[in-house]
Amino acid sequence: MQASVCPIVVGAPYSVYVRAVRLALEEKGVPYEIVPVDIFASGGPPPEHTRHPFGKIPAFEHAGFRLYEAGAITRYVDEAFPGPRLQPEDPHGRARMNQIISILDSYAYRTLVWDIYVERVARPASGAAPDERKIAGALPKAESCLSALAELMGEASWLAGAAITLADLHAAPIVSVFRLAPEGASLLDQETRLREWWERVSTRPSFQRTHAPPRHESYSAGAA
Numbered sequence: 696m697q698a699s700v701c702p703i704v705v706g707a708p709y710s711v712y713v714r715a716v717r718l719a720l721e722e723k724g725v726p727y728e729i730v731p732v733d734i735f736a737s738g739g740p741p742p743e744h745t746r747h748p749f750g751k752i753p754a755f756e757h758a759g760f761r762l763y764e765a766g767a768i769t770r771y772v773d774e775a776f777p778g779p780r781l782q783p784e785d786p787h788g789r790a791r792m793n794q795i796i797s798i799l800d801s802y803a804y805r806t807l808v809w810d811i812y813v814e815r816v817a818r819p820a821s822g823a824a825p826d827e828r829k830i831a832g833a834l835p836k837a838e839s840c841l842s843a844l845a846e847l848m849g850e851a852s853w854l855a856g857a858a859i860t861l862a863d864l865h866a867a868p869i870v871s872v873f874r875l876a877p878e879g880a881s882l883l884d885q886e887t888r889l890r891e892w893w894e895r896v897s898t899r900p901s902f903q904r905t906h907a908p909p910r911h912e913s914y915s916a917g918a919a
C-alpha cells in the first residue's frame with residue numbers, strides 16, 4: 696500500500712461529506728490535497744469533474760486508486776494509512792459504528808441538512824423564502840434521529856463507544872450545519888448526551904482544521 700503518496704479529496708470544503716473525509720485524514724495525520732469542486736455552482740459541476748459518475752462529491756484518489764462515496768472513502772483511509780484506529784476492533788463495536796453511519800445517511804442527512812438547515816438558513820440567505828411546511832414536517836423526524844443517536848450512544852463518550860470512530864466523523868459535519876438553524880440548536884440542546892458529545896467533537900484539532908464557511912455565507916456575501 697502506497698501510504699506515502701498524498702491522497703486527493705475532490706469537492707467543496709463546505710460539503711458535510713467532504714468534511715467527513717477530511718476529518719478522517721486529519722485524525723490519521725495524513726497530508727492531503729483538496730481539489731475544490733462546487734456541484735451547486737451556477738451551471739452545475741465543471742465538465743472535468745469525471746471522478747464521480749453521478750456528479751456528486753466527494754471523490755477521492757490515492758496512488759492511482761479512485762474512489763467515491765464518503766463511507767467507502769473514510770473506511771479506506773482508516774485501513775490504508777497508519778495512525779489511530781477509527782473503527783472498533785470488535786464485531787459489536789464495528790456493527791454499531793456502521794449502524795450509526797447508516798442512520799446518518801438514510802435518515803439524518805436529508806432531514807437535518809436539507810429540510811431544516813437549507814430551508815431555515817441557506818434559502819433565506821440567498822433571498823428565497825423558507826418552506827415552513829417542510830421545516831415543520833422535518834422537525835419530528837429530526838427529533839427521532841437525535842433520540843436514536845443518543846440511545847445508541849448510551850453513557851459512552853463517543854457515538855459508538857469509548858473512542859472516537861468514523862461514526863463521530865460522519866455525524867459532526869451534519870450536526871455542525873444543523874445547529875445553525877434555531878430549531879436545530881434547540882433540539883440538540885434537549886439531548887444532553889449529544890450536546891456534551893458535540894462539545895467534545897467540535898473542539899478537537901481535526902474539527903478546527905477542517906472548518907470552512909457554510910454555503911449560506913457565500914449567499915450573504917453576494918457570491919454566485
